[in-house]
Amino acid sequence: MRFRHAPEIWADHPTLAAGVLVVDGVSDRAAPDDPVERYVDQARERLRNGPASALPQLQAWRRTFAAMGLKPTQYRCAAESLLRRLGKDGTLPRIHPLVDLCNAASAAAAIPVAALDRDRVKGDLEVRRAHGDETYTTFTGEVERPPPGEVIFADEAGQAHARRWTHKQSGTSIVRPETRDVLIVSEALHPGAAADVEALLTALAADVAKAWPGVAPRVTILTSTRPAVELAG
Template structure:
């Protein structure tokens, strides 16, 4: 499969930097407690000196959400939602070792990270504007249709794997205990985003290789010059 951003998305958001990592053969038995704790500690230290609203990574997403007609205080990018939870309760939810690791790295970098089960994606996956006939499966078991023009992660079968860009992933491709092959996607829009996303990819690749010795993470940085990759 290929992962890419539609030309219109790139044109509208010239500072966009994205990174992907394809990992095969994961399981839910890995121990990532120490790694999660270390990255959460970095995020906690950052929040002790800087308000979430002052982080340039979050500010860039708030501006983007506002430009899309979404209230930034109602719809928050995934990284901001996790940071707000961490600031409020001091911990992150524990879901699956890989998801937990990605969430911890996400809050430490203040950059959204999505983890998708590749076997549940039909064909290529593209970040594009919705036509309005795509289907999005909620965690409550309902099926929604994105608003035309909304930025979504869409596969060739018309499934929306994320709505409102980095706001919320669908239940279709969430990582489960039986998940083996995944696609990790990280995106940022702030000044210096490319270097920060590349650093995030390097960190995740190292942590994944340590926790799952058999898979070989394959990180790829996507830019305007290289807007897509095969995974």
């Protein structure tokens, strides 16, 4: 299995910074409560300093969504949605230990983080523009077809594992109790994004290794000249 961004994505978004964290052998029995709470506290501090929409990390995504023809107040990147939920509810939902850790880290950094069950991805996974014949399954099981040109995470079977780039993942490859092998992807577009994405994934890797003893997370930073990473399995 290989993960990559299509050449046109790098060409159209020259400020893109992306990285992946490959995790093999997780379970739902870990309890990374300390790092989750630490990240949530950092996210709360961000919100105390002003609205999430004013953060440069999220402003960059808003500009990108607008350029793609999406209303930034209707379709938000996942990190902004998490911060808005934290501001409203005072906490983040608990779903799965690894997802909780990724969500908290995403909110703290104001950078989107996606966690996908690799066993549910068919062949290579590519961030690219939709052809119009791909299928996307919502969390409630409804099937949609992304329109041609929309940025999606697409596998070789024509499954879209995310719509509107960093807006929302698919119900097909969400992390479940039985999930063992995970691909974590982080992407950003703001000034200084490359260093921030690397720092975010490096910290996540350390948290994962501590919460799941024996697991050896692997971080890879992607660039326009190194746009792909080969994954085991």
